[in-house]
Amino acid sequence: MTAGPRPALGSVGPPRLLAGLDTAARLDRVAHLTRHGSLPRYRPDELVALAENIDLRGRGGAGFPFARKLRAVARTAVARDGRTAVVVNGSEGEPSCLKDTALLLHVPHLVLDGALLAAAALSAEDVVVGVTRTDVEQSVRAAVAERGPDGSRVRVIRLPERFVTGEGTALVGGLNGGTALPSGQKVRTSDRGLAGLPTLLSNTETFAQLAVAARLGALDYRSAGLPTEPGTVLLTVAGTTVVETPTGSLLPYILDVCGTDPGQGVLVGGYHGRWLAPEAARTVLVSRQSLASFEAVLGAGAVLPLPEDTCPAGEVVRVARWMAEESAGQCGPCIRGLPSLAAVLEEAVAGGGRTALDAVTARTRAVMGRGACSHPDGTAKFVASALAVFPEEFTAHALGRGCGRRVLGVLPLPEDESPERLVVDWTLCKGHGLCREILPDVVRLGADGYPAEASMPVSKRHRPKALRAVRRCPALALRMQE
Incomplete structure (x- = not known):
């Protein structure tokens, strides 16, 4: 992708990650230091303690504790020759998510600060930022150049724009000069990652949060958000607006700030996420615990409300078809399962009757738990969640009655250009x-x-x-x- 959409930016309360962007479109090195100050030095044990104290977790989807990743890489390095690497996952193949793009375009030095802080703690000589957009690549390269000698060990590598590029083994494979596709092997990057070295791999926002916490200290960092989930989080709302909000904020308030509402329901966590019915969306908080009560996760922070004037069934068909095309093409559930699921879903929505609708349920169950990576499971759960939240819609379409609404394409896809x-x-x-x-x-x-x-x-x-x-x-x- 040469350049994709640029998000609008907003915040609930004083921003931390997006601070300074009310007066400047991008913080260069001087503006960054003026706003945030110099980066303190941390011993390895101090950095682990900081990450643990604020319960810093990966913001790319899985939410894995960052302190455990640091420990795992350090432990593996000690058992070998001591060499390590740090990788920043700046690829966003999820069309509904733009938060990492926002950070790398507007405040790239905050991300680089976090990556270099972690690299210093691990004595890593190689820091690589993986991206998929040319405008993001240009912004990060400019930031590296602005840092002078401090940025000499940072490399920026652009990879193909695909939904699965951001998966850990796919990203590392691409950075190592191979194909940016999931390996299908359960290999932890902390054991073997960049150039075969123990590698600390985390999402763009994770490193930016680390840089903020390093300056504030644990106590001040915890002054925002929930006591059990301190700090702020970046959300991409409706595929167009990136909002920074303290954890614990009411989801409907965030939607209202962005000029929208829960509508017919809200998809949380992107296209591997779960749908929330309007009643749930009006009460849920932006927190792991609150979302877990509805069997949902924040994932990479994509929040997609479905307006009243579009057809839910048609929107889900569009995404399911695209997700099938984004398959890694390396296992049966991806090669055959997802296209088959998308085809029978389209048939059901086009009036295929209850038999076709039952077949959709059967196909989702057949795909789950059998893929070489998480893509088949995530896509099947997205479809299953839609069937559970919009049962009347899918039944009406299957029986030929439909809903009388057009498909407006409010769930963003690259084909929407x-x-x-x-x-x-x-x-x-x-x-x-x-x-x-x-x-x-x-x-x-x-x-x-x-x-x-x-x-x-x-x-x-x-x-x-x-x-x-x-x-x-x-x-x-x-x-x-x-």
């Missing part, structure tokens, strides 16, 4: 700014209050709002154009 553009006629535009109010994810205003661009790409999921902006422009200065 559209040739349509919103075009401004400068001879008519009066700078009312109503287009920005209706379509903040597409329209940016310049310092003079007029749209900053004359022609703006519009994705399928933004098209309904774009048409509304065209209709409501007081000066009739907007039009849609292919």
Whole structure:
């Protein structure tokens, strides 16, 4: 991917990771140090104690305790020749998640601080940042150059944009010069990772949180969030907005801050996540414990509300079809199971009857627990969760009645990139700014209050709002154009 969508940014309460972005689009080295100050030095045992005290966990999906990873890498290194490596997972193959992109585009030095802090504790000579977007790669390379000698041991490597690229063995395989696909082997990177070395591999946000905690100290870090889950977390809401919020915040409040609501339900954890019914979504907190009570996990922080005016069954079919195409293609459940599941789901939603709907349930069960990686399980659970939360919708479609709603494509997919553009006629535009109010994810205003661009790409999921902006422009200065 040369460059993907850039998220809007927001926060609930004072931001930590996103601090300073209210006055600057990107914090270079000088702005970063002005905002955060110098990075303190930590002995290895002190860094482990810090990570343990704040219960720092991986923010890429699995939520594994960071202190345990540090210990595991150090222990393996002692048993060998002492050499280690650090890898920052900056790949985001999940179309609904943009938080790592936001960090690497806007505050890359915070991520590098955390990675270099961990590298110093492990005496690692090699630090690698794996990315999949060219604009992210350029931002990180610029940050490395801005650090001078301090960044000399940091390498930036761009890998193919795929859903499975971020899986641990896939990422390491790609960084080692192989194919960026899951190996199918249960090999921990703490045992054998980059160049065969014991490797500390964690997500972009995890390293940024470590850098914040190192400056604040455990006590001040714990001043935000829940006592049992301290700190803040980054969420990508509706595939467009990255919000930093303290843990323990009510999910519906976060959605309201982003200008939306639970609608027909909320998908939490992205396309390997779980659906929450509206009643659950209105009471759940942004916390592991609260989400666990609904058998859900935050995963990589993707939160996708489903608006009232789109068809749930059709949205799920779109994602299931794309997930089947994103298969690693290395085991039966991926090669045959996921395409078969997507096909029978599409058949059921197209009016295939109860037999087809029963077949969907049978296919999800057949796929689970048999894959070489987590992709088949995650996709099957996504479909099973949708069937459980929207049973009437799927039944109505299977019986041929349908729901009467169009599929708006609100669940973001790469295929949503559209040739349509919103075009401004400068001879008519009066700078009312109503287009920005209706379509903040597409329209940016310049310092003079007029749209900053004359022609703006519009994705399928933004098209309904774009048409509304065209209709409501007081000066009739907007039009849609292919």
